[in-house]
Amino acid sequence: MPATPFDWIDDEARRRADAGLVRRLRPREAEAEPLDLASNDYLGLTRHPEVTSAAADAARRWGGGATGSRLVTGSTALHAELERELAAFCGFEAALVLSSGYAANLAALTALTGRGALIASDAGNHASIVDGCRLSRAETAVVPHADPEAVRKTLRGHGGRKLAVTDSVFSVDGDAAPLAALAAVCRAEGAALLVDDAHGLGVLGEGGRGALDAAGLAGDADVVATLTLSKSLGSQGGAVLGPARVIDHLVNTARTFIFDTGLAPAAVGAALGGLRLLRREPERALRARTVATALYEGLTAAGLTAVRPDAAVVSVRAPSADAAVRWAADCRTAGTAVGCFRPPSVPDGISRLRLTARADLTDEQIARAVETVRRTAPQS
Numbered sequence: 180m181p182a183t184p185f186d187w188i189d190d191e192a193r194r195r196a197d198a199g200l201v202r203r204l205r206p207r208e209a210e211a212e213p214l215d216l217a218s219n220d221y222l223g224l225t226r227h228p229e230v231t232s233a234a235a236d237a238a239r240r241w242g243g244g245a246t247g248s249r250l251v252t253g254s255t256a257l258h259a260e261l262e263r264e265l266a267a268f269c270g271f272e273a274a275l276v277l278s279s280g281y282a283a284n285l286a287a288l289t290a291l292t293g294r295g296a297l298i299a300s301d302a303g304n305h306a307s308i309v310d311g312c313r314l315s316r317a318e319t320a321v322v323p324h325a326d327p328e329a330v331r332k333t334l335r336g337h338g339g340r341k342l343a344v345t346d347s348v349f350s351v352d353g354d355a356a357p358l359a360a361l362a363a364v365c366r367a368e369g370a371a372l373l374v375d376d377a378h379g380l381g382v383l384g385e386g387g388r389g390a391l392d393a394a395g396l397a398g399d400a401d402v403v404a405t406l407t408l409s410k411s412l413g414s415q416g417g418a419v420l421g422p423a424r425v426i427d428h429l430v431n432t433a434r435t436f437i438f439d440t441g442l443a444p445a446a447v448g449a450a451l452g453g454l455r456l457l458r459r460e461p462e463r464a465l466r467a468r469t470v471a472t473a474l475y476e477g478l479t480a481a482g483l484t485a486v487r488p489d490a491a492v493v494s495v496r497a498p499s500a501d502a503a504v505r506w507a508a509d510c511r512t513a514g515t516a517v518g519c520f521r522p523p524s525v526p527d528g529i530s531r532l533r534l535t536a537r538a539d540l541t542d543e544q545i546a547r548a549v550e551t552v553r554r555t556a557p558q559s
């Protein structure tokens with residue numbers, strides 16, 4: 180048979196299969212789900228009737244889609260309302276809503292750096308930060324994980340624009356970044372600090388106001404945050420928070436904002452519903468952290484190697500990528516869905532199970548999840 184231009188895809192697929200790294204879509208049914216410790220629905224809001232009603236009301240009033248870029252027809256009064264409420268809740272001067280957290284990171288990184296700039300990016304940062312750095316055309320130095328001194332050495336001496344970027348809570352191990360120390364380094368070196376608070380919003384800070392609130396950095400003139408609306412707020416979409424002049428600059432220059440259709444009204448409505456619920460029920464944030472600690476303690480008491488969680492992500496070591504996939508599948512068969520992280524999603528090559536704490540899990544469900552993970556663990 181003559182070669183086709185896509186034959187190399189089969190070679191790559193074989194290599195992936197040999198390494199145990201094949202990924203498959205597994206559509207879930209709306210009902211009869213297993214016990215869910217795999218999603219990012221930290222506060223248990225995505226199916227809350229107030230959130231789903233807010234989504235439905237917004238779709239009925241504003242339509243199924245935003246109809247255009249935010250700069251043309253895609254900005255509704257609802258987008259502006261969400262931006263005001265998000266900024267006020269998290270303690271920032273202004274906010275800008277985008278169609279995803281991924282787009283928010285690309286927007287902030289590309290608009291705030293550029294050719295000739297220097298970015299110090301933590302080695303454990305999320306893929307959307309990695310891609311934002313690449314797209315920015317700035318020089319990017321990948322610095323050792325959670326190491327403010329390495330950031331200082333990297334930034335020192337650079338004459339142009341400079342920025343340090345970090346996840347507030349790292350997706351893989353659930354550990355928190357040393358934000359106060361990073362801010363001090365950035366200040367001393369004249370650099371901006373960009374923090375992706377995807378896993379901190381709704382979980383950390385007073386009543387879930389996020390990691391920057393917890394670190395006393397929210398609203399500072401040299402600090403910018405990015406968020407996703409798809410985890411604690413139970414919706415979809417992303418946002419950038421910061422000084423008003425930064426937000427105005429993004430409106431005028433960030434390509435993932437300008438050349439992208441505005442976030443769908445239903446998602447804006449759901450995010451507003453989730454945010455208002457969180458404001459009214461701040462105890463959900465503490466409950467998510469308490470559940471995470473209970474999961475960690477149960478798993479370590481069972482002899483498994485887990486990382487003490489700083490927020491709602493609990494990470495458990497697996498002996499190999501293959502073993503992690505089998506372990507997660509066995510958990511699912513036993514009625515508990517857990518996440519599975521393996522290369523290339525893990526920068527250190529170590530595969531893990533990833534359990535997400537949810538504020539609405541009962542003590543009985545926590546015990547059941549721990550017992551399932553313990554019982555299905557690979558024998559080492």
Ligand SMILES: Cc1ncc(COP(=O)(O)O)c(C=O)c1O
Nearest residue numbers: 279280281305350377407409416
């Ligand atoms: C740390 C972090 N940043 C950004 C994102 C991207 O957000 P979104 O899913 O809204 O695009 C995610 C995950 O989805 C994330 O975990």
